Amino acid sequence: MITARPIWILFLLCWFSVACDKTEPELLSGDITGYVKVYDENYYLEEDMSGVQVAIRDETFEDQSSTDASGKFLFEDIFYGNYLVGVEMEGYFSMITDFPLHHLGGYSPTLKEYWIHEIPKFETHIDSIRYEETYNRYYISVNLTGMSGLPLFGYDFWCFFSDSPEVSLDQYVSDDVGWIWVDDMVGSRGEIMVEIWDNRFDELKSDSIYCCVYPRAFGASLYVLFPESLGSASNVFSFMAQ
Numbered sequence: 001m002i003t004a005r006p007i008w009i010l011f012l013l014c015w016f017s018v019a020c021d022k023t024e025p026e027l028l029s030g031d032i033t034g035y036v037k038v039y040d041e042n043y044y045l046e047e048d049m050s051g052v053q054v055a056i057r058d059e060t061f062e063d064q065s066s067t068d069a070s071g072k073f074l075f076e077d078i079f080y081g082n083y084l085v086g087v088e089m090e091g092y093f094s095m096i097t098d099f100p101l102h103h104l105g106g107y108s109p110t111l112k113e114y115w116i117h118e119i120p121k122f123e124t125h126i127d128s129i130r131y132e133e134t135y136n137r138y139y140i141s142v143n144l145t146g147m148s149g150l151p152l153f154g155y156d157f158w159c160f161f162s163d164s165p166e167v168s169l170d171q172y173v174s175d176d177v178g179w180i181w182v183d184d185m186v187g188s189r190g191e192i193m194v195e196i197w198d199n200r201f202d203e204l205k206s207d208s209i210y211c212c213v214y215p216r217a218f219g220a221s222l223y224v225l226f227p228e229s230l231g232s233a234s235n236v237f238s239f240m241a242q
Contacts, residue, residue: 055085124142140194
């Protein structure tokens with residue numbers, strides 16, 4: 001009598017042999033996607049967030065994408081590895097310059113979120129400057145024209161001081177950051193509060209001081225000057241140090 005057992009055993013051995021030789025292909029590439037949030041000069045999200053250029057690169061490869069109206073970008077079928085990312089759009093400031101990105105590849109996309117801020121377009125005019133001795137603060141009274149609306153929180157300014165009326169971003173003795181809080185604004189008017197911690201300011205105390213200020217985009221590091229984040233310079237205003 002012929003038994004079927006040897007036939008089944010032979011079949012199973014062949015099946016296991018094929019299964020052992022068969023390996024799942026390793027997926028070495030995949031998508032990189034995400035969103036860029038685009039903020040206006042008042043720190044509100046733009047309705048249309050299209051047109052932001054997003055670039056990735058490494059030593060041998062580079063690619064570029066742009067955002068749609070929702071701020072979404074997509075790079076398809078990108079080989080796994082470490083990439084540098086740049087995010088930019090004319091008239092906007094971003095800290096995302098050569099930002100490191102580790103891309104694993106595979107079926108799940110690498111998801112990232114970035115942001116970009118509009119460089120202020122309004123003009124600033126200094127009317128007066130007063131001193132508060134208790135906290136060693138100067139208050140710079142300004143009028144802002146051409147604003148697109150009140151800011152969500154307030155405005156940052158970079159303030160430059162010199163003993164020369166030629167004071168500017170490129171020519172100054174002392175500099176510091178100042179703020180206008182939105183709660184303290186009356187229409188387009190407000191006071192920039194500057195706490196003087198820069199020792200170089202002491203060099204100016206015996207003479208007339210000249211000051212000009214630049215509004216700056218949100219998103220910049222608090223106490224680090226990024227010239228590319230600054231809007232237009234104000235008028236130059238002279239005062240005596242207290």
